[in-house]
Every structure is written in C-alpha cells, then in structure tokens.
Amino acid sequence: MTYPDPPRLIDSAPAIELAFSAAERSAVYRAIFERRDMRHFAGGMVAPEAMRRLLTAAHHAPSVGFMQPWRFLRVASASLRTGLHALVEQERAATARALGEREEAFMRLKVEGLREAAELWVVALADGREKHIFGRRTLPQMDLASAACAIQNLWLAARAEGVGVGWVSLFDPVAVAALLQMPAGAEPIALLCIGPVQAFYEEPMLQKESWAQRSPLDDLLFEDSWGQPLGKP
C-alpha cells in the first residue's frame, strides 16, 4: 500500500483540510481543561433545549460495536430524589468507615450535590447487553467504557454551556436499580448532578482540598514495556 501525499502534521502546520482552526482547537482544549467535577450547585434550572443538547452530545459518543449501551433517566419526582440522596448518604458513611485512617478527611469533603443541583439524571447500562459480542468477547466491560465516553461528552458540552456536572458513584447499584425499577441486566453507573453553579473550581476540588494531587504526566507514560520511560523524540 502506498500513501500518496499523506497529510502533513507538524506542529506549526496541522493538516489544513482536517484540523480545526486555531480558535476552534483552543475552545476544545479549554473545555477539556476547565471541566470540573462539581459538588456545589446554585439551584435554578437548565433550559430543556440545553439539556437536550447535552444528551445529544452524550449520544454521539463512541460505543463498542456501535451498541449504544447508555440509558438516561431523569429524576423528576422529589420523593425519588430524596430516596437517592438517602442511598448516597448511606454509602458515604460506609465508604468513610472503609477508608480507615482517612475517614475524617473524607467526611470533611463535599462529595455530592444531589439536593442542590437543578437536574438529577441516572445513567445506566441497558439490559440485553450479552448479545453484543463485537469488541466484548474478551473485554465485556467495554460497554461501561462506552457509557463513560458518553458522560464525558455531556460533561464537556455542559462546561461549554456554562452548566456544572458532578458524577456521583457513591451508591449501591443494586439498591438504585431497585428504586428505579430497572430490569434484570440493567446497571446504574452514575448519578449526574447537572445545573447552574456560582463558579467552576479553579482546579479539581479534591486537589484544592489536598485529597490528592495531579501526577506528573511523564510518570504515566511508558515505551514498549511497563515502567520503561518514554523515549525522547
């Protein structure tokens, strides 16, 4: 196979036809760098048209074998929201106990915004996933990976729209599935708090609160075998 005129891709001259403009590229990176896992919300509401754009962005995520395993359930009922909040509080306490020496530090963190967020959505993997084998014979968990990409799309679109999103995974999936009458085989993976915020955190909230720091990028990069540093070009 020959490659007639492969697109040039050097730093100062990205492939003209295929790359976005410099301004567009900056906007994409801005969304990536300024997206935050929000825990503080300002009430209010999300316009239905904006919410629809966020869901459409989610639905344009990649999925293994194009299986589109994601389902999005809006929590409209106040009593249901209260029920979910109670399940999260229960798991928050259980997690704190399991953390041992970090229990107190954990309990000082705000880890959810279920009551304050304008919108609460539950993201779940659909039932009937066992029939999708493409890309999943040896890695069945790729459906979760696809659904996570959908959530990331929604998250980035929300940042661009000025809407905060927090992904809460402090819950017992069996209890949440029961509360929402999910069929056997469906699995909740996220409680998404979505809504207006007063401000986005300048840095990740858990970094600001000294729970953890971002690792240097080079510590995460290897070449050819695990632990071998990336060669310099």
Next chain:
Amino acid sequence: MTYPDPPRLIDSAPAIELAFSAAERSAVYRAIFERRDMRHFAGGMVAPEAMRRLLTAAHHAPSVGFMQPWRFLRVASASLRTGLHALVEQERAATARALGEREEAFMRLKVEGLREAAELWVVALADGREKHIFGRRTLPQMDLASAACAIQNLWLAARAEGVGVGWVSLFDPVAVAALLQMPAGAEPIALLCIGPVQAFYEEPMLQKESWAQRSPLDDLLFEDSWGQPLGKP
C-alpha cells in the same frame, strides 16, 4: 440555604460569566459530532508536540477519587507492533466465530488500523488500584470509567488537531499484558491507533457499513422509572 442571584440559564442567554462564547460552544460540539472511530490511516507521523497535547488532554479527564488510574504505553518497537497485530487477528477470528450468523458480515468489516497508523499506544489501568476506595467501594469498575473519559478527551482533542484515532478492543487482555510485561493488577483496556488520515468518515463506519444504526435519542431517555418516557417540559 439561599441562592442569591442564581445564574440565569435560558436558551437564548446562557449564564454570561460561565458559558463559552457561541463560537467556542460550536467548536466543542463540532469535535463531539465529527469525532470518528477511525480504521483507515494514511501512515505519516504525529508531531511529538501534538502527541503531547493529546496525552495532556487525556490526563485532564475526571477520575474517581482523583485516582488517575490511566497509563499510556507507546509501542515504538516494530516487532512489538507485529506481536500486537497478531493478537488482534487472533481475537478477530475468535469473535467472528462467536458471532455465528453475523460471522461473514463481521469479517467484511475493517476493524483495526494497527499496521497503518502512525502511532500505536496501549492504554492500561495501573496496578495497585485496590487501595483506592473513594467512589469505588460498591462500584470498583469506576476506574475503567475514568480511563475511558481520558481516552475520550484524547479522541476529541485529536479530532480538533485533524488526527485520527481508533480504539481497538479485539484482544485478549492477559496476552497483551504479558507481551508488555505489565505487573499483576495492571490491565490493558485499549489499543489506540493514532495518526494522519485521508479523511474522517462522514458518519460512523459501522453505520455506513450497515452493521448498526444510531438509535433515536428518545428511545434512550426515561423519567422516574425505567421504560417511562421522558415528560415533555
């Protein structure tokens, strides 16, 4: 708790301080809608500076408890690339057999670009993840979800840069881990083909090839209980 002057968020007037400009919002949605899982590559190379930007984007993904479980291994050795390609071919044949009546349709699809892509990277979950309990006591698989968000960040940044990305999950993770000398507990989740392409597909390749179609968004949205359609605002 009171909410003094919550940011307004109606469709025609997004929260002025927090939303991106209209042009920036469009760029973010463009990346989301024009990103494709690429299987055809044009050789060439990716400038190291561009590759570094893609990895930096990945590293700014959300992660459960800020655990940053992702590791990125660049395949520089030609023999290692050949070895990975052989493992993928092996799994491609095994998947085809497992698909039964869809075996022939599957074998007609191009499902990888390992040999043609300028860059081949293996994404893996790090070893030692069991010590991270925050957000994972009942949902340990949230580390995979985080790493998938990192890959989606890289993918969107690559689209903006005009660089193609394909996520191959047709492999036996145990064999790939052994080939790359991963420690116990580390798990490969993706072979990423990254590089210049002649063009991005107009629509998802698997849709173009009639393997599957995108579901109507409304089929995936529920309200308050599974299967109950979303109420109209």
